[in-house]
Amino acid sequence: MRWIRVPLLLLLLGTGIPSAADEFPPLSEGPDATEIARKQENVLRGDSAYMEATMTIESPRLPAPRVVTMRNWDDRRNKRSFVRILAPTKDAGTGFLMKRPNLWMFVPRVERTMRIPPSMMLQSWMGSDFTNDDLVRESSQLDDYDHNLLGVDPAPPGHEGKRAWVVEFLPHEDAPVVWGRIVSWIEQEHYSPLRQEFYDEDGVKLRVFELGDIRESQGRWFPHRWSMQPLDKNGHRTTLEIRTIRFDEIFDDSIFTTRNLKRTER
């Protein structure tokens, strides 16, 4: 999961839609699969980004999906990130400051800052399918996978009319990745990922990660809707809708301070 990462990176659980990954005849020649994967990663990441997003969490627990709105300052170069929750009202003002390896949280109603202990880093973040660790972990790595071009799919699910490379990601033996393989549909035109399917080593599909709403933003064609569905948990889905994103911002150091955590008007 770590291989995909946007400012506010997320761990996703998936649900599944039947895949046709194996049905594509291999191309006799074509672009290098690793090259495709690199271009895809470049679409998703930048050295820094400011983002405003809405996270929608669907769960059997909830009569209606829960919607969280947030702002995120992500300074990848300096390995630090800041999140402020805007809505719902109950959580508004809550802030997270990540400075590797630490994660602080500020809760405005009681005006307290607390450092989340390392042992809790793998707990769910904000009730989503992302963990605290996903907020602080470094992005990984094209390097963890081998890439095979499976073929070209003229109509990936949910993106009819688009042509996509179908690339298989096979994790290296010693990569800290539990998946057996990941199959990714990558749009030919802009190299934006459209859909990713996660398989265990027995070939059972466990998660589906879908991306959509690909629009131009600051000259980049970027998917503004991300949706993760775990197939072994019925009714779960986390969707992130990115309303604003600005890449390669220069951030002031004062953003990434515990004092800033307490400044809720921001």
Added chain:
Amino acid sequence: MKDLQRRLREDGVFVRAVLLAFERDAFLRRIAWRNVWRNGRRTVVVVIAIAVGIAGTVLSMAINFGMVVQMVETAIATDLGHLQIHARGYEDDPGLARRLDDGGRMGIAALDVAENVTAWAPRVRSDGLLTSPRASAGVSVLAIDPEREARITVLADSVTQGAYLDGEKRRILIGEALAERLRVRLGSKVVLSATDVRGDLAGEAFRVRGLFRTPSSELNRSTVYLQLEEAQRLFAMGDAISELAVRTADRDRVVGLQRHLVEELGEGVEVRNWEQLAPLLVYFVDMFDQMAWIVYAAVFIAMAFGIANVMLMSVFERTREIGVITSIGMSGPRVVAMVTWESLFLVGVGLVAGFVLSATGLFLLRDGIDLSRWGEGLNSMGVPSTIVPVVRTKDLVAPTVVAAVTGILAGLWPAVRASRARPAEALRHV
């Protein structure tokens, strides 16, 4: 008052006479020996009583002590070892911050020349999160040097599927219970995430090399074994280790070794023996031992009762015979001395039979009593499901002494009575 004095004097004279006859009169001894075999049935009954009593006591003690020994040995051989050496402060606040630098070189140097040490093994202990594609679980990480560890614990023998660690890279051993929880099997890839010594979260991939089942359900549920170097890399701790586990030749001399190591290694380390490492185990053993003594006492009394019964009856039975003997001129003290010799011989034969019976019983139980036939999954308390009897010298001596004393005393009383009865009275006895 006078009466009492006279009687005491008479008794004193009587006892002296008995002792004299007992000591000097070889003839009585011969008669007694012959008497033992003259009445074969009675002898058989008495011998059975003593033999069963002795064997019962010896076996029950051996089984009980066997249970205790096994509890302790299981804990020692599963995880503890006899001694563990840690950095100072580890006991109060275990964690990667308390570590022995240089791979515990100082400790190893001391152990290599210390007496009574048969093996030592370096370990790294910490916590982590083990993730499979479907689930994750908090685990205790125990990193070992597979070869050295095999000389301390029986982990290698606990592997039920797959194989023990053998130097192959990125291999992990997990408990059967944990494998079920994570829904992984032999060869599956898992990711271990843990906080390293800098507080950074690190993650590495491992493949399940083997599944184990130990007598501790705690280990089975939540402990994973790695190779030492891999854990040192994961935790970014260089060649430091968390502990040195030590096995000794003689468990009873562990405290001496411990004192020696403390002197040798100084303030920088904590040396704890297995009793200090597992206080609950020691409590269990104490509790068990105390309960066992109550049971021993019962078996002792039952044995004494059985022996006393037959001895009393076998001598009472002879009231008439003794009457005949005294009436033809054998003195009272000599009769008592003769009966005492008889009792001694009987008890002696009984003891020999008892030892033979005990030895037979112990031989039959040499592979242990398998409790698992009656109950499933007896593992979780760390109690072994097979009990192998263990005999201690004192457990042999105590029943022997009790049997001998009871047998002789129980024979003495009716003999004294019969010898003092007037012959006419004794002859009237049925």
Added chain:
Amino acid sequence: MLELRLAWRNVWRNRRRTGLTVAATVFAVTLVVVFVAMAAGLHEKMIEDAVRLQSGHVAAAGRGYFEERTLDQFLELDQELFDELDGAPGVLGWAPRVISFGLLSKDTDARGVGVLGVDPERESSVTTLAGRLKRGDFVSAEASRGIVLGERLADNLDADLGDVLLLFSQSYSLETAYDLFTVVGVIKFPDITMDRSVAVISLADAQAFFAYEGRASEVAVLAKDADHAAAVAASLRTAIDGDAQVDVRTWDKLMPDLVQFIFIDDAGMYIMLVILVVVVGFGILNTILMSVLERTRELGVLLALGLRPGAVFRLVYVESLLLAGVGLLIGLAIGIPIVLYLQANPIPLGGDLAQATELFGMDPVMTWKLKPMNPIGSCITILGVAALAAFYPALKAARGRPVDALRSV
């Protein structure tokens, strides 16, 4: 009938022999009764202490809770459930709880804790939780944001009475849940792990905190004793009438470790008892054999007078059973009052043992428990042993040839 009368008379003819045999039996019976009661008492106490410490005899929870233990599995605390609990026969008390986890911090650094939400009044009807308070008060019934910490947890947090702590977690509705709680009490959990990691708040607070209104993670139920747990569980299952969303479990399923310890302990004790009974059985065999040998002449006379061997066999057999029976009755008459006395007046343990026992969360007393199966089992065992033991002597008596017998002394 003739044999019975004859046997009865024979038994009382030789007082000394009878006395010895009976004494051996009395001893055995008394021992067996007291031992079995001791073990039963110890085990019941372990169970009851564990049950009263936390689990209850029976626990009801949402299906899957006992495996997953998340907020996803819950019980609806509605009137229907209350009626079912109140109406189920054998239920002496019940206590709903909300169980989850969270982060607790006094200053900046937080620690992960288990959060236990209890209704103090109801909880007291099932467990002794409130009685383990070291200082301060237990949580109050209403939502008052008071928190009771395990002793080691309080030390680790450097928190004491009156300190205000931030509890942070995730609610059932997947929102961040956080609130300030005031430390009102410090409690001593016998289990070290619990002592290091459990914080207790009131049920009302927990329901509000975790967005769990009208819900509970589990309901712990107290029955009369462990033996009634299965019946109570069954009646609860009937009461909820096949509600597929509710899982009802008895203490032995909730605490398998305890069951196994008891099993091991029982196995050890029964091995000892078997050896004891064998030793005693041989004692009985020996005394009866002796009495037969002693009476070879007398029995020979009976045979010579024309009594059939079968009748002699029966005579000796009935005699030994009578002996055993008398011993049995006296043994029970001694053993049962002893046990009843000890049952009413437990022996306090002293010193190290008391301290160690408290480590396990047990009261440092030694209790006895007389179960009906104890005297019944003793009767069957002793009579069985006597019947076995008498076989050989009776056979020997019946097989004697009158002429030889009369010639014997």
